[in-house]
Amino acid sequence: MAVLIKRYNLAHENARLPHARLHDLRHIHATTLLIAGTSVHVVAARLGHADPSITLRVYAHVIKSAEASAAETFAKAIGQ
Template identity: 80%
Template sequence: MEGSTKSGQKRIISIDEQTTQVLRNQRKMQAGDKLKVGPEWRGASTYVFTTGWGEPIHPDTVSSPFPILIKRHNEREAQGPLPHARLHDLRHIHTTTLLLAGVPVHVVAARLGHADPSITLRVYAHVIRSAEASAADVFAQAIKE
């Protein structure tokens, strides 16, 4: 991503080893593309995902195929259709998954770039309420033992 965040600060986000490997593989493919294109390569080495000429890709390039991919999936998949989704919805899925897995709100807020965890709490209150219900079950089970 180019530029700073809404708050004007840099954000460093930890990623797992599998994601790191995907990015390394992409970088290797990009190096091959750069060799094929030769002096016509227009990119700097700062972008992992670029056009075939090495230029930064526009965010719409990633967002626009979403409806098409979902439609293709739904035409082939018998287990149930995927709902309409935008690229930005992956942010919500990521957040919801972390909160339901018990990751502390302040950690999730930092990953999202929320200056204050209260923002995360407000936006994802419905997720936290459902986690609270399961916490009651966990507590009840713990005192039975």
């Protein structure tokens, strides 16, 4: 991973990538899916979690913000 980032940064001086671990990319992947509304069960399966409760514990903060967003969307839809 570090080699790929270094190679990219050498070729793109004006658009450098920060250091990232493979685990960071895994977290971004799961977070993006959850924010987009993907089912926790689907995300858990993609991450290889044996039980969706693991995913719920790790990403509780993401799920709570998505719930707040859903509530705002619903309120707008009913004219509140």
